[in-house]
Amino acid sequence: MDVYLEQLPQQLVNGLTLGGLYALIAVGYAMVYGVLTMLNFAHGEIYMIGGFAGWWTLNLLTRNNEPLINTAVLIVFMIVIAMMVTACLGTVVERLAYRPLRKSPRINLLLSALGVSMFLQNAVPASQGAKPRFFFSSVLIPESIRLFHVGSMVISFMRIVVVATAFLLMALLVVMIKKTRMGKAMRATAQDREAADLMGIDTDRIIVFVFLIGSALGGAAGTLAGLLFTQVDYYFGLQAGLKGFTAAVLGGIGNVFGAMLGGIILGLLESLAVNFFPATYKDVAAFVVLILVVIFRPWGLMGKRVPEKV
């Protein structure tokens, strides 16, 4: 027990970092579900490609393990370029794979998303080879500030970067949704697409915008994960996607704020569970929680139960 208490602050920090990442991914699921009531299975792959885009940037801007520009600027570059790449990818996917199915049954949309996921997941090894890519954080962060010791805790500088970026991006998203004209149009579209259309909102544009933002956040999460775990490979989107998705469902799918909270809760739970579960079973536990939530509280922890009207 003492050991456990001693480790608690460390686990909380780890959980918060993981939770921030999950939340960033979950937001993408929730936003798309909000406007299209569709599970975008391809989102995990968008995240994975975000990780690769970050690595490409890193690779371009370093020679012989020496960064060509200031490392802080480099990290910003990596994240921004990853976001741009995935934002483009997300909108292309929406245009080609989902928009033609606006009026089709839901199952068709799900299957199309499954197809996109399979395509993207295999396009990377097919074009880039299957070996993992390494982010040498030793290149990026000077030895002197790489690790901080706070009491018994050891916090890496990278962890701070990841948490700060994740929460900054989410704060920006909240401001965008709450305060801007586009955010208002988004909320209207999510509530009733037809009515929003009739009120003069170009809902097709809103949907594109949602994919753009959601994918950009997913891409940022991919690069952040690369920085944190120091490597990316082509199948790490599947697991992370499922986790983000679990988080989105926990928060009541379609609810952006719920998704953020769900992500953080999931991250914290996973980190804290390490003390009780063998590490291999923490994923099992996460998915069992997902199943139980969907069966007993399908509207999520945050979502409101809406009586269905015929």
Added chain:
Amino acid sequence: MESHAIGAEPGRNQRLLLYGVAAAVLVLAPHLMPAGYWLRIYTMTGLYVMLALGLNVVAGFAGLMDLGYAAFFGIGGYLFAILSSAQFDIHLPFPFALPLAAFATMAVGFALGSTSVRLKSDHLAIVTLAFAQVFRLLLVNLDRPINITGGVDGIYNLDPIRLLGFKLVSPVSYAYLIWICAALVIVGCFRLKRSRYGRGWEAIREDELAAEVVGVNTAVMKLKAFSAGAFIAGATGALFASFQGSVSPNNFDFPQLVTVYCMVILGGLGNVAGVVAGAILLSILPEFLREYGAFRMMSYGLILVVLMALRPQGIMGSLGFLFRAEKRPDNDEAGPLRTSTELCYRKKESGSGKRGETRGPGNQVVLEVNEVTQNFGGIVAVDHLSFHVREREILSIIGPNGAGKTTLFNLIAGIYPPPFGTIFYDGKRISGLKPHRIVRAGIARTFQSLKLFNAMTVLDNIKVALFCRTKADPLSIMLHLPLFKREENETQQKAEEALTLIGTGLTGCRFALEAASLAHADRRRIEIARALATGARLLLLDEPSAGMNPQEAEEITQFIRQLRDAYGYTIVVIEHKLDVVKSISDRVIVLDCGRKIAEGSYDEVAEDPRVVEVYLGRKRH
């Protein structure tokens, strides 16, 4: 729907010929294949045909989004491997291990399904996806502390099959075994599709609420589809394990699921012949891409996306016109397509109503509604409403928009179980029953916003309504036992009768039209015919004349009167057209804000100051 296209009812000779050719191919093919590689692919194709057909039952027939299907395949495979290997030294003989694995998988499918088929389609997808993940993680990790699954390596060195003392090890004998099983599954699927089960599932896929309201027990039927899929997947998994001689987690992962979905989509969801073709095509073609695993999965992904965008009905969908001479519906002996008021009395003898009953309403109360209340988050839609309906009465319910008329129908039909109050029909309490039970009890309804099964034919739309009056089980369907044959004949006859009843315009070749292709007025008539075919004696008609022109409205009014006068139905009708109300009702109830504000003959009600106020506003003093 589509598979009817390929010779909807082939003649006896044609069918025998088809069976003969299929049998010849089955016997000869393994010997014609070059041994080794291609024989192996031939056998694997048989396994994929089964696997795809199993998924087709779940996703194609019933429209359930099952993303855990590969896990059921794996459960069957692993169970079989555990039962017939040195893993636990069980070494169960094949004839026991195979069915045991299949039934156990079905039990798992049943357990998972019973918790989740009531969920919306997305949620079912989530649960099954998570289930598949849990299964995969367990496979990889359950080698410690006790070695159950063999971890990443799986289980190998499975026992060879022993049948009647012979060891079954040669590739040719496996080819026979697996393709015989595949042939059984193919025939079973064809037969299921053309039965009450197939129609029930298709109705659920088209419109679940409408299916429930015409008497299909949607919850049980969905669970049955889910379990049947698990059964086929489990059996296929066992055969696969035996054929391969080993199992490992990679055999049952996500790409496997996408592969099988690809086969089903390529063939067309629900199209048995198409799915078989899709499975064969996708088992053989990618062999040329075998070296490039990632490219193969990429192409599968692409196939899914492109098919969904351009040809969601699959490659075989609507190829029917090649096999069937198309009849021009507007240019045949049946005359212009419209209902005639001269009802078809010729077929009356076998009819669903007893003719010659007294024309007017009787005295016996058939429906009794007591103090029924329903609110939607603070808004009281129906407020302590009580009334009764006597037998052979035509009762009209009128009132302004939002008065609670349709909600009242939903309460009687069981779509919302009334939170307060009771409803009795024929002396039996029906409030709280599921809609399909209420239909069985004898109350059928139509919808104001038409709810036909659009992709089904006119005749099949009506046949679905007979689901609740038939009881053939899967066994008698698949073996074509006398029970099934008798019920099918009755179903056909009664469905035709119900359609004939609504007029001569919808008979003959028009039975085979898709419901979606009909004009608005005809779709309304079909909904009424569907309600009649359920065998109900009390009809709840929700604005039967909505969207009709005056002549059509007049016809439908006549028709409703005929239903009572000639066939003795009791009818409750919601109507906005007051001339219609005036001409048919024995009694009128006026609702406003969920409360009954007036009741009586049309003339009494029309004079009532409260009714005038509701319709025209308060008089200024």
